Amino acid sequence: MPLWFLLRHRLHAFVRVPFLGRRGLSLILGGFLALYLGGGLVLLGVAFDDLVREAAPGADPLLVASRGLLPFALAYAAVRVFVESGIGAELRPYLPLPVRRSGLVAVLAALSLFSLWNAVPLAFVATVCVEAALDGALGPALRFGLAGAGVLVAVTYATPMLRRGVSARPVLAAVGLFLLVASAGLEWVNVAGGVASLLDVSGWLFGGAVQGRLLPASAAGVGLVGIVGGYVRWLRRAMVVDQNRRSRTAGRTSDGLDWIARRGPAWREAVLEARLLLRNAQTRWTFFMALFFVLVLSGFAVFPIEVADLRAAPPLELINITLFPGLFATGVFAIYHGQNLFSYEGTGVEACMARPVSARHRMAGKLLFLEGGTLFCFLIPLPTLLLSQNPFLIVHTTFFLYNAGVVVPAMVAGATFNRKALAVDEQTFMQTNFSGGRVAVTFPLFVVPFLFLFSFDRLVLQFGGVAALGLLSLLALPVWLRGLTRLYNYNRYAMLRGFRASGN
Amino acid sequence: MNLTTDTLTKRYDEFELSIPDLTVERGTALGLVGNNGAGKTTFLRLVLDLIRADAGQVRLDGDTVADAFDWKERTGSYLGPSFLIDFLTPDEYWHFVGQTYDLSEATVDERLAQFADFYVDEPIGETTKYIRDLSTGNKNKAGLVAALLPQPDLLVFDEPFASLDPRSQIQLKELLQARRGDTTMLVSSHDLGHVTDVSDRIAILEGGEIVRDEPTDPDTLEDLTTYFAEAIRPKETEPADAEA
Numbered sequence: 001m002p003l004w005f006l007l008r009h010r011l012h013a014f015v016r017v018p019f020l021g022r023r024g025l026s027l028i029l030g031g032f033l034a035l036y037l038g039g040g041l042v043l044l045g046v047a048f049d050d051l052v053r054e055a056a057p058g059a060d061p062l063l064v065a066s067r068g069l070l071p072f073a074l075a076y077a078a079v080r081v082f083v084e085s086g087i088g089a090e091l092r093p094y095l096p097l098p099v100r101r102s103g104l105v106a107v108l109a110a111l112s113l114f115s116l117w118n119a120v121p122l123a124f125v126a127t128v129c130v131e132a133a134l135d136g137a138l139g140p141a142l143r144f145g146l147a148g149a150g151v152l153v154a155v156t157y158a159t160p161m162l163r164r165g166v167s168a169r170p171v172l173a174a175v176g177l178f179l180l181v182a183s184a185g186l187e188w189v190n191v192a193g194g195v196a197s198l199l200d201v202s203g204w205l206f207g208g209a210v211q212g213r214l215l216p217a218s219a220a221g222v223g224l225v226g227i228v229g230g231y232v233r234w235l236r237r238a239m240v241v242d243q244n245r246r247s248r249t250a251g252r253t254s255d256g257l258d259w260i261a262r263r264g265p266a267w268r269e270a271v272l273e274a275r276l277l278l279r280n281a282q283t284r285w286t287f288f289m290a291l292f293f294v295l296v297l298s299g300f301a302v303f304p305i306e307v308a309d310l311r312a313a314p315p316l317e318l319i320n321i322t323l324f325p326g327l328f329a330t331g332v333f334a335i336y337h338g339q340n341l342f343s344y345e346g347t348g349v350e351a352c353m354a355r356p357v358s359a360r361h362r363m364a365g366k367l368l369f370l371e372g373g374t375l376f377c378f379l380i381p382l383p384t385l386l387l388s389q390n391p392f393l394i395v396h397t398t399f400f401l402y403n404a405g406v407v408v409p410a411m412v413a414g415a416t417f418n419r420k421a422l423a424v425d426e427q428t429f430m431q432t433n434f435s436g437g438r439v440a441v442t443f444p445l446f447v448v449p450f451l452f453l454f455s456f457d458r459l460v461l462q463f464g465g466v467a468a469l470g471l472l473s474l475l476a477l478p479v480w481l482r483g484l485t486r487l488y489n490y491n492r493y494a495m496l497r498g499f500r501a502s503g504n
Numbered sequence: 505m506n507l508t509t510d511t512l513t514k515r516y517d518e519f520e521l522s523i524p525d526l527t528v529e530r531g532t533a534l535g536l537v538g539n540n541g542a543g544k545t546t547f548l549r550l551v552l553d554l555i556r557a558d559a560g561q562v563r564l565d566g567d568t569v570a571d572a573f574d575w576k577e578r579t580g581s582y583l584g585p586s587f588l589i590d591f592l593t594p595d596e597y598w599h600f601v602g603q604t605y606d607l608s609e610a611t612v613d614e615r616l617a618q619f620a621d622f623y624v625d626e627p628i629g630e631t632t633k634y635i636r637d638l639s640t641g642n643k644n645k646a647g648l649v650a651a652l653l654p655q656p657d658l659l660v661f662d663e664p665f666a667s668l669d670p671r672s673q674i675q676l677k678e679l680l681q682a683r684r685g686d687t688t689m690l691v692s693s694h695d696l697g698h699v700t701d702v703s704d705r706i707a708i709l710e711g712g713e714i715v716r717d718e719p720t721d722p723d724t725l726e727d728l729t730t731y732f733a734e735a736i737r738p739k740e741t742e743p744a745d746a747e748a
Contacts, residue, residue: 114674206657261603268603272589279591279634355604356576424591493556501585 012047034116038123045127049135062144063207070202072121080117081166088306101174101218103118109228110158118152125149140210143217145460147206148270150224154245157231164234164281166288174291197475220407265357269365270372277337279425282441283344290373296378297329297396318462322392323449326399330383331407338411339442341366346499353492363412363484367477370408374400398463401470406445407481409473414441416484416491420500505578505657505688507551511560514546521546522609522713524560528705530657533680533689535703535720537696537728542709544584544692548662550580551690562571564658577605580656582647582664590636594646596655596682597635605654612653630675634704641667648676659689667697677701696732 049061125148132141166173208216242421378400506527521543564575604613679704693699
């Protein structure tokens with residue numbers, strides 16, 4: 001079967017879904033965001049050579065940009081591992097057919113490159129190339145373009161392999177990453193020296209390739225071929241559907257969870273969600289995310305922060321040192337897992353809806369589960385913050401209340417707009433679940449803390465306001481629950497229809 | 505449980521399921537047969553309120569299924585693997601289902617013991633495997649046991665005999681026959697012999713409509729076989745056409 005037949009078929013699969021309008025809207029929203037970011041990067045690219053000549057007269061802009069390629073690749077891969085939920089297409093229906101695996105792998109590898117994650121940074125690379133070419137350096141400009149594109153290809157292919165590796169060992173990965181961050185924070189390693197070395201390596205590797213030197217160009221080429229080859233081998237292995245692989249934890253039921261489940265129907269639903277989280281590779285990823293942020297936050301107890309530092313910090317700096325770590329340390333669990341609620345049940349959603357479990361108990365169970373996770377994230381670093389009497393405790397508590405009271409119910413509400421089932425077993429390695437409805441419900445809530453920080457100049461109003469909002473919302477959870485139940489009943493048929501069409 | 509439909513209609517593009525007036529009395533077993541795409545599963549999903557009707561309703565003991573909840577506590581159903589929670593072991597799944605029906609652990613264990621013969625050579629009740637790692641047949645068994653566990657007033661099964669080994673098919677038939685008279689049953693199956701044996705009535709669905717609805721008798725299997733066989737024979741030509 002020619003490659004283009006498969007590609008055309010995937011296009012048909014994309015448009016023949018029951019909620020094409022919503023998917024189109026999601027694409028448009030994502031497209032606008034990409035255009036916005038891409039446009040900014042194009043402007044930066046246009047001004048890049050002038051900025052370089054001003055900062056370092058005589059320096060070659062292409063070589064300066066080349067020095068940043070390797071650090072960019074590492075940082076971008078780390079971001080995509082955390083943020084990106086999947087790439088490519090579902091090719092399992094083709095596996096039993098007389099289609100060459102090499103063809104399927106080629107389709108997946110090709111499709112994964114067509115992503116806004118690549119298009120946006122490519123805008124910068126392309127602009128810098130064009131500027132350099134217009135200045136008369138056509139050869140180096142083309143070589144820089146190839147190097148930039150190669151870096152994006154390598155990151156695209158490395159990301160899912162890294163994510164799969166981390167989800168298989170979430171605790172180990174979280175602790176390892178925490179040790180890395182802690183080492184940097186405690187100056188056990190020379191971060192500045194390390195970054196400088198990285199820039200030098202990047203300059204030699206990619207700068208040499210831009211200059212046309214054989215050894216660096218060959219090394220870069222070999223590296224790229226290695227990553228592509230590794231990705232292809234990994235894909236081929238993942239396409240072997242082995243139903244007999246047993247999880248190490250198969251069958252180990254927890255008496256503690258059983259005890260909790262017997263507390264009532266809502267607790268039973270919450271325990272079911274906990275078992276789903278613990279027994280599936282895709283959802284164990286949430287553990288890694290939550291643990292990582294929580295452990296990083298624990299590191300804040302080591303850094304001496306005074307209340308005066310918080311008072312004196314300008315709004316942007318205040319946001320960086322408080323809002324992001326505060327919001328995501330206690331909120332990452334609810335945000336990351338909450339966005340895929342119901343979708344994770346996709347394969348068995350009829351099982352949930354046909355049983356005598358009321359919508360109210362279902363939603364109460366989801367709320368209990370996410371609140372429990374949020375509380376877990378709050379409690380883990382609490383002893384460290386209390387013992388060190390670190391003022392960051394104020395931020396930590398503020399955003400715990402906000403996440404518990406506002407973000408958790410909002411994530412549950414947004415999840416009722418999910419229309420795509422996600423397979424959670426370890427055989428699945430490619431899935432995305434962008435929902436315009438969910439984003440519309442949840443995105444404004446991440447803006448609210450910004451408003452408090454920018455609108456007031458006193459800490460007690462900035463953080464007190466956010467905390468008070470969270471506490472009030474927490475106290476109003478019974479009202480939230482009524483609304484969530486109505487929202488679930490309103491959306492349940494559409495959810496079922498979308499999940500059936502997803503075919504997972 | 506008494507089941508009635510009232511101008512029940514569901515439309516999908518070029519297909520329309522229309523069951524204007526169907527009544528299944530309490531304790532009656534209705535067998536649903538029909539070709540692929542006739543609307544059997546769609547009808548069962550409408551009964552279980554898994555899809556929304558475009559017109560009309562399904563009522564159980566007078567309550568519209570889309571508006572009421574209590575009927576779920578007296579209904580057991582299994583339409584396929586989508587009814588399973590595949591990250592639980594079979595035993596966990598059955599106990600979980602029992603809890604949703606407010607059955608005590610002791611009651612669940614006592615009732616599960618009645619099904620021990622159903623899977624005697626494949627002890628899925630004792631396995632530590634998750635449901636997703638079971639064979640298709642054993643998955644179906646786990647779902648069927650879960651549906652029968654609460655001893656419901658209404659049983660809804662879609663292709664219950666599919667993927668079961670011959671002995672298990674016979675055992676399931678016996679289990680369902682034992683419930684005739686006490687439990688209202690809707691059983692959809694392509695196995696004409698089995699569905700005839702377990703049903704008091706047979707309804708044939710074709711193109712979204714019930715074209716025949718008759719009580720079963722000793723000739724029902726032969727009638728059904730003849731009915732479906734005639735669909736694949738070429739139509740006999742009229743004498744006038746033959747002369748032309």
